[in-house]
Amino acid sequence: xxxxxxxxLVARIExxxxxxxxxxxxxxxxxxxxxxxxxxxxxTSVLSLVLGALRVARGRxxxxxxxxxxxxxxxxxxxxxxxxxxxxxxYALFPHxxxxxxxxxxLASTPAAPAPAAHAQRVAAMLRDLALEPYAERHPRSLSxxxxxxxxxxxxxxxxxxxLLLDEPLAALDxxxxxxxxxxxxxxxxxxxLPTLIVTHDAADAQELATQIVVLEAGRVTQLGTWDELAxxxxxxxxxxxxxxxx
Amino acid sequence: xxxxxxxxxxxxxxxxxxxxxxLVVFLAAPLVALIGTASYASLQAGLEVALVWPALRLxxxxxxxxxxxxxxxxxxxxxxxxxxSGRFARAIETAVQLPIVIPPAVAGVAMLLAFGRRGLFAGxxxxxxxxxxxxxxxxxMAEVFVSAPFYVQAAASAFRRIDPNLILVARTFGATxxxxxxxIGLPLAAPGLVAGAALSWARSLGEFGATLMFAGNLEGRxxxxxxxxxxxxxxxxxxxxxxxxxxxxxxxxxxxxxxxxMRRWTERTESx
Numbered sequence: 077x078x079x080x081x082x083x084x085l086v087a088r089i090e091x092x093x094x095x096x097x098x099x100x101x102x103x104x105x106x107x108x109x110x111x112x113x114x115x116x117x118x119x120t121s122v123l124s125l126v127l128g129a130l131r132v133a134r135g136r137x138x139x140x141x142x143x144x145x146x147x148x149x150x151x152x153x154x155x156x157x158x159x160x161x162x163x164x165x166x167y168a169l170f171p172h173x174x175x176x177x178x179x180x181x182x183l184a185s186t187p188a189a190p191a192p193a194a195h196a197q198r199v200a201a202m203l204r205d206l207a208l209e210p211y212a213e214r215h216p217r218s219l220s221x222x223x224x225x226x227x228x229x230x231x232x233x234x235x236x237x238x239x240l241l242l243d244e245p246l247a248a249l250d251x252x253x254x255x256x257x258x259x260x261x262x263x264x265x266x267x268x269x270l271p272t273l274i275v276t277h278d279a280a281d282a283q284e285l286a287t288q289i290v291v292l293e294a295g296r297v298t299q300l301g302t303w304d305e306l307a308x309x310x311x312x313x314x315x316x317x318x319x320x321x322x323x
Numbered sequence: 324x325x326x327x328x329x330x331x332x333x334x335x336x337x338x339x340x341x342x343x344x345x346l347v348v349f350l351a352a353p354l355v356a357l358i359g360t361a362s363y364a365s366l367q368a369g370l371e372v373a374l375v376w377p378a379l380r381l382x383x384x385x386x387x388x389x390x391x392x393x394x395x396x397x398x399x400x401x402x403x404x405x406x407x408s409g410r411f412a413r414a415i416e417t418a419v420q421l422p423i424v425i426p427p428a429v430a431g432v433a434m435l436l437a438f439g440r441r442g443l444f445a446g447x448x449x450x451x452x453x454x455x456x457x458x459x460x461x462x463x464m465a466e467v468f469v470s471a472p473f474y475v476q477a478a479a480s481a482f483r484r485i486d487p488n489l490i491l492v493a494r495t496f497g498a499t500x501x502x503x504x505x506x507i508g509l510p511l512a513a514p515g516l517v518a519g520a521a522l523s524w525a526r527s528l529g530e531f532g533a534t535l536m537f538a539g540n541l542e543g544r545x546x547x548x549x550x551x552x553x554x555x556x557x558x559x560x561x562x563x564x565x566x567x568x569x570x571x572x573x574x575x576x577x578x579x580x581x582x583x584x585m586r587r588w589t590e591r592t593e594s595x
Contacts, residue, residue, distance in 0.1 A: 166486075
């Protein structure tokens with residue numbers, strides 16, 4: 077069942093989520109793969125299935141050759157052991173913990189939590205890497221949207237996840253912050269080179285963040301390609317309108 | 324024309340307020356009488372009646388014990404209920420809330436039938452030399468029975484108010500269920516848990532019916548404050564009044580405390 081030469085996050089999924097029947101294949105490679113589609117197409121459900129919050133009926137999910145789900149072999153790694161970084165739309169920072177404590181919580185939660193010295197070093201490195209040092213002792217409620225997103229990234233990345241899953245990463249930001257944060261996020265994710273799956277409903281996000289775009293309609297993939305390919309030859313009315321909405 | 328309409332609006336508003344006022348007066352009158360007719364001297368004399376202090380000591384001991392038990396077992400239960408969504412969990416939740424609607428006297432009979440000398444568990448308890456009815460343990464059991472549902476209900480709704488994404492994200496790091504419960508669930512629900520504990524404590528402090536049926540009314544052993552009020556009423560109205568004022572003051576302080584905690588919590592969770 078392993079796809080030859082497949083890289084990054086590879087998912088072949090069949091599942092029932094409410095009324096929706098999901099049946100799709102996708103492969104992130106090592107650049108961000110952006111998932112677009114009309115409301116109710118199953119975009120967020122796909123994230124939940126990969127994450128392990130929803131159950132796959134049939135199929136296989138692997139990251140760089142490691143199977144997380146393989147229904148034919150009875151493999152279903154529990155959510156806690158999948159080592160996938162997840163950024164929900166509102167970033168879900170723990171409101172009662174300071175920025176530093178948010179990151180420490182993640183690190184200390186891993187099954188193989190590092191020794192205290194290495195632990196502190198890693199937290200410091202993440203704070204530095206995402207320019208969060210000035211905010212380390214602040215609570216999330218006092219941060220801007222973009223700052224919150226960087227904390228969420230630092231927190232997700234400190235446990236060295238196999239892949240990143242981002243649900244509408246820019247939807248919580250106001251229009252002014254959005255452009256700047258989008259540019260930062262795009263550069264950061266490309267430099268990171270981690271298998272990344274991003275769900276968005278925003279054309280500008282897709283254009284800036286995606287290496288490849290997957291179009292999901294009613295639980296199925298209706299088109300796969302780069303932004304330019306989608307723009308040149310939209311396979312459905314939804315894609316045509318989506319591409320047009322960024323101009 | 325428009326003047327007539329305005330008058331009608333005003334009259335209807337007044338009629339609604341007046342109907343509400345009837346209830347307010349009715350609710351306030353006994354409390355006003357209880358506190359207003361008590362002189363300092365008679366309160367003092369009442370508190371010197373022999374049965375007052377043993378009852379107060381027993382009430383404090385049993386309600387604190389039952390509160391500890393309710394919180395220790397009720398918190399994990401409330402957490403599990405708030406995390407589950409199946410039909411089974413809903414059935415359990417309904418069952419746990421049943422003591423709220425069961426009359427306390429019925430609860431007392433039920434506890435006798437379960438833990439009494441000829442009760443359901445007598446076959447296990449009596450060989451061990453354990454006899455529960457008419458002991459201080461029976462008082463605690465009655466209090467747990469009637470007060471636990473209040474705590475579990477408040478705790479479960481406090482846990483449900485936690486953003487599910489916080490729990491989901493914690494799990495993606497590899498956090499175990501116990502860690503998620505202790506480090507995310509407990510601190511974020513803490514004000515709701517405290518408020519629930521205060522309500523539950525107030526309920527067991529006032530517990531009367533089930534205690535009387537299952538534990539009896541033995542001074543120093545099972546005679547809690549409400550039972551002492553009942554007994555004092557037959558002997559000395561002043562003592563009954565003094566004890567009642569004491570209970571009202573404690574209950575009112577609890578109410579203020581709960582409202583204060585809830586207000587601070589709402590402010591905290593609603594700030595962005």
